[in-house]
Every structure is written in structure tokens, then in C-alpha cells.
Amino acid sequence: MKAAVLVFPGSNCDRDLAVALRAAGFDVAMVWHKEDTLPPGTDLVGVPGGFSFGDYLRCGAIAARAPIVPALADHVNKGGYAIGICNGFQVLLETGLLPGALMRNAGLTFICRDVSLEVATNDSVFTADYAPGEKIVLPVAHHDGNYRADAGTLAALRAEDRIAFTYGEEVNGSSEAIAGILSANRRVLGMMPHPERAADPVLGRIDGGRLFAGLAAGLTPEAATA
């Protein structure tokens, strides 16, 4: 299984994401944003957290127009897997690969703490290792995590069971407490909480490690044909 982690100026969770993916069994290549192709055979693209391009204009807006992004879009449009975490989620929304937008937190403060989450669906390779409705705890660290979408998009996300995680407490004012969503083909996940920061027992929490373990297990049978 091969993963590519995109790196933008200002990314700061890229190495943590690579460590978590390697621990789950992925071969990981770091791909600078000025590249215009992904390594051959890439199964999964990781778009990491951080402050790409200083959050200038809007979080993720400039990264979403970087030279590597057409290759990411091509990968996704061909049914490839991708995960965007925190700023990576903002990038995926700005590219239009996932619907909606993330606005300034309702309380206007940067929020950096562990939060309780509910696994809203386990019908995806990203959430397959969890039980539906399971309560987990992951850290968040963001200023713009307030998920917004029009009523039709929210209804579609609900009807198609594409809400992956919801907050179990008030965090940032997100519509319907949405913390993470899936693409229509369930192969792209965007989420604000940081599973890669809760994937090693040394760091005290391992709930996030199960996301990568489930992902590795889910992709293994397909690796040969992906």
C-alpha cells in the first residue's frame, strides 16, 4: 500500500501523518506541492494539517490551487482514496472534492484540546475499525472548523450516510455538529480532529490509530488493483 502525503509551505502535521501511516503499514512518500504528479501506484493521498500559505486569503484556499492539486483531483476522480485532516480538510473543501466550507469558530477562539466525538458511520475504510455510534476522543487544534453547507448539501450528507464524525460536545458551532464528512463514493474523508496525534500509546491516546489501522486493513485486498 502506497500513500503520498502532500506538503505545502506551512504544513506542520505532515510528518505526524506519515508516522501514523507508516505504523499502519503504508509506504509513504512526501510530495512537495510544486510537483504535478503523484508517485506511481499511490493508493491514498494524505492532505495534512497546518497553516498552508499562512492561512492567507482563506484557510486552504491557496494550497487548493497548488500545482499538485490537479493530480490529487485526478486520483480522487479515478476512485483513489484521500484523507484531509484539519487544514487538509479545508484544502479538500476549497478544491471542491468535498462539499461545504469551514468558517471561523463560533466562539472566535483557536481551540486546542481533546474533544469527544461520535463515529456517525462505520461504512467507510476510514471508520471501519469503529462501531457505529462509538464514542472516541481525539484532539482538535483549529481556528476555522465551523462547518457550513447549504440545507440541500446537509440533507444529502445525512441521507447518504456521509457524516463520518460528529462532535459529542459543543466545539466550534459546526452545522449538525459535523466534525468529518465522506465523499459520495466514501473514499475521501475530510475531518477537523487529528487522528494522527492520537495514534501512539506514548502520546496517551490511541483512538486515532484505529482509523489508520482500519484504513490499512480496508485497502490491503485492493492494493493490487488500485
Added chain:
Amino acid sequence: MKARVHIMLKEGVLDPQGEAVARALGAMGFDGIEGVRQGKLIEIDLSAPDADAARAEVERMCESLLANTVIETYSVEILG
């Protein structure tokens, strides 16, 4: 040629920053605040054959980068 782009959150999209500014103004004693919306102003210097061409080009910039039309609206002013 100079263009000025105003970007605002769409009507109906909650603007937490505007609300905080409104509360602060009220707390400072400014009476009669009925609402505050905060947006962005971007000025662009560009070469273009005429104002219509400049407007078309800047509108393309708005659609492709400057505004997130999921939550924002924009208006373009060509200053000549």
C-alpha cells in the same frame, strides 16, 4: 488599471466576527447598532485594454480563487 473587490459572507451565513464587533461597539457605548458584517477588500493593479476586459478578468479571479462562493459573494469595482 485598478480594480477593487469586495467580498462578503452571503446573507444568512452567520458572521461570528461581525457579531463580535457589534457586541464590542455596543459595549463601548455606541447606541443603535443593528448589525455588523465583516468582509474583505482586495485591490488589484492590472493591465487590461479597457474597463470591461479588466472586470471580466477580475471576475474570473474571484470565481477561481478570491471568493469561496459556497459562503461568500463578491462585487467588482473598476477604478480606471
